[in-house]
Amino acid sequence: MTIGKMLDTDPIGEAHRLWVKHGWTDAADGMAAVTSLVRAQQILMQRIDVVLRPLNLTFARYEILMLLGFSRNGALPMTRMGSLLQVHPTSVTSAVDRLEAQGFVARLPHPTDRRAVLASITEPGRSQSATATIALNAQVFENLGITDNQVDQLRGVLRSLRANAGDF
Amino acid sequence: MTIGKMLDTDPIGEAHRLWVKHGWTDAADGMAAVTSLVRAQQILMQRIDVVLRPLNLTFARYEILMLLGFSRNGALPMTRMGSLLQVHPTSVTSAVDRLEAQGFVARLPHPTDRRAVLASITEPGRSQSATATIALNAQVFENLGITDNQVDQLRGVLRSLRANAGDF
DNA sequence: CTCAGATACTAGGGCGTGCAAGCAGGTGAG
DNA sequence: CTCACCTGCTTGCACGCCCTAGTATCTGAG
Known part of the structure; x- marks a missing residue:
C-alpha cells in the first residue's frame, strides 16, 4: 500500500x-x-x-465437490444440491456440466425416479477437492485479515441476517 | 417461515x-x-x-448513476469510475454501454485527452436514480433485518477487513 | 523530434446467476 | 384408467464479473 x-x-x-x-x-x-x-x-x-x-476450479464448483464428497454415497440429486447450496437449478446444471467435462463428476440415472439425475463425485474429483481444501484453508480461511474476535462478530451478525431472511 | x-x-x-x-x-x-x-x-x-x-436497473448500473450524479459536473472519465467503484475497466464499459442504450448516460469526448471518454449522466438518468434511491432506502437500507447495533458491528468489522486488504 | 513504454478504452470469451420456456416423467382426483 | 397438474432437468437469453488481447493516444528519455 x-x-x-x-x-x-x-x-x-x-x-x-x-x-x-x-x-x-x-x-x-x-x-x-x-x-x-x-x-x-x-x-x-x-x-x-x-x-x-x-x-481449474471456481468456488461454485468447489462447493459442489465438497458437498458430494461429504454426502453418504458421494452422489446427490441435482435438485437437492441446489437447495442445500442455495443456488438456482440452472446454476447447478451449468456447474455440473463443467465438472463432468473435467472428469470430476459423473451424471448417473436416479434408481427410482427417471426424471431425476444424480451427480456423483469421481476419484479425480475427490483428489482435486482435497488439494483445493488444503490450499484454501492455508491461504484464505486461516487468516482473513481480521482478528479472531472480529471473525466471531461477523459470523454472529450474518447468522442473524440469514436467519431473519428465512434462510434456515 | x-x-x-x-x-x-x-x-x-x-x-x-x-x-x-x-x-x-x-x-x-x-x-x-x-x-x-x-x-x-x-x-x-x-x-x-x-x-x-x-x-430497469441493476445495482452495478445504479452505482454508476449515483457516482455520476454526485460528481461535480455529472461526468467522469471511465477509468476514474472503475477505480472509485473498484470494478474492472471492462465492467465499466459494458455497464455504460447499457446505460447509454437506455438513455441514462451519454458518452462525451474528454476535453484534453483524446484517448479518454467521459460518461455523463442525463436528465432521465438523474430522475431514474433518484426514484431508485427512494425505493432502495425504504425497502432495503432502512431495514436489513438485523439490529442497529449489529449494523454497526458489521460496518466496523468489514471496514477493518477492507483496510487490511489495502482497499483504501 | 523520435520512439519505446505507459495509459484509456473496446472487443471477445469464459464463468456464474437468474428468468422463462419446454420436455419427460411422476401423481392424484375422479 | 385417465388427464390435468406437479416436478426435475435442460436450454436459450440477459446481465455481471474478469481476463486477454488489440487499437488509439499520450509522455518522456535521449
Whole structure:
C-alpha cells in the first residue's frame, strides 16, 4: 500500500457522508453496511479465485465437490444440491456440466425416479477437492485479515441476517 | 417461515462442524465466516434486484448513476469510475454501454485527452436514480433485518477487513 | 523530434446467476 | 384408467464479473 493510498479516504465512508447530507439519515448506515458487504465479498472471492484457478476450479464448483464428497454415497440429486447450496437449478446444471467435462463428476440415472439425475463425485474429483481444501484453508480461511474476535462478530451478525431472511 | 424450516439446521453450521471433524480446526471459523458473507451478499443483492428490476436497473448500473450524479459536473472519465467503484475497466464499459442504450448516460469526448471518454449522466438518468434511491432506502437500507447495533458491528468489522486488504 | 513504454478504452470469451420456456416423467382426483 | 397438474432437468437469453488481447493516444528519455 502506498502512502497515497493510505491517506485516501474510504469511498464507502464518503458515500455515507453524502447520504446523511441528502437527508437520508435513516438509510445511511444500512447503505454503508450493504456496500461494505458487497465489497468485502469481492475481496475474499478474488483471494479464493487466485487459489483455485491453478486447480481449474471456481468456488461454485468447489462447493459442489465438497458437498458430494461429504454426502453418504458421494452422489446427490441435482435438485437437492441446489437447495442445500442455495443456488438456482440452472446454476447447478451449468456447474455440473463443467465438472463432468473435467472428469470430476459423473451424471448417473436416479434408481427410482427417471426424471431425476444424480451427480456423483469421481476419484479425480475427490483428489482435486482435497488439494483445493488444503490450499484454501492455508491461504484464505486461516487468516482473513481480521482478528479472531472480529471473525466471531461477523459470523454472529450474518447468522442473524440469514436467519431473519428465512434462510434456515 | 414454516416450522419445518425453523427446525432445519444451518447449512453453514453443518459445514463448520464437518471442518472441525476433519481436523481443520484452525480454518473452520474463517471458512464459516466467508461462506456466511457470500450467502448474506446473495440475500441482500436479491432484495436489491427486486426493487431495481421494475426500474430497469441493476445495482452495478445504479452505482454508476449515483457516482455520476454526485460528481461535480455529472461526468467522469471511465477509468476514474472503475477505480472509485473498484470494478474492472471492462465492467465499466459494458455497464455504460447499457446505460447509454437506455438513455441514462451519454458518452462525451474528454476535453484534453483524446484517448479518454467521459460518461455523463442525463436528465432521465438523474430522475431514474433518484426514484431508485427512494425505493432502495425504504425497502432495503432502512431495514436489513438485523439490529442497529449489529449494523454497526458489521460496518466496523468489514471496514477493518477492507483496510487490511489495502482497499483504501 | 523520435520512439519505446505507459495509459484509456473496446472487443471477445469464459464463468456464474437468474428468468422463462419446454420436455419427460411422476401423481392424484375422479 | 385417465388427464390435468406437479416436478426435475435442460436450454436459450440477459446481465455481471474478469481476463486477454488489440487499437488509439499520450509522455518522456535521449
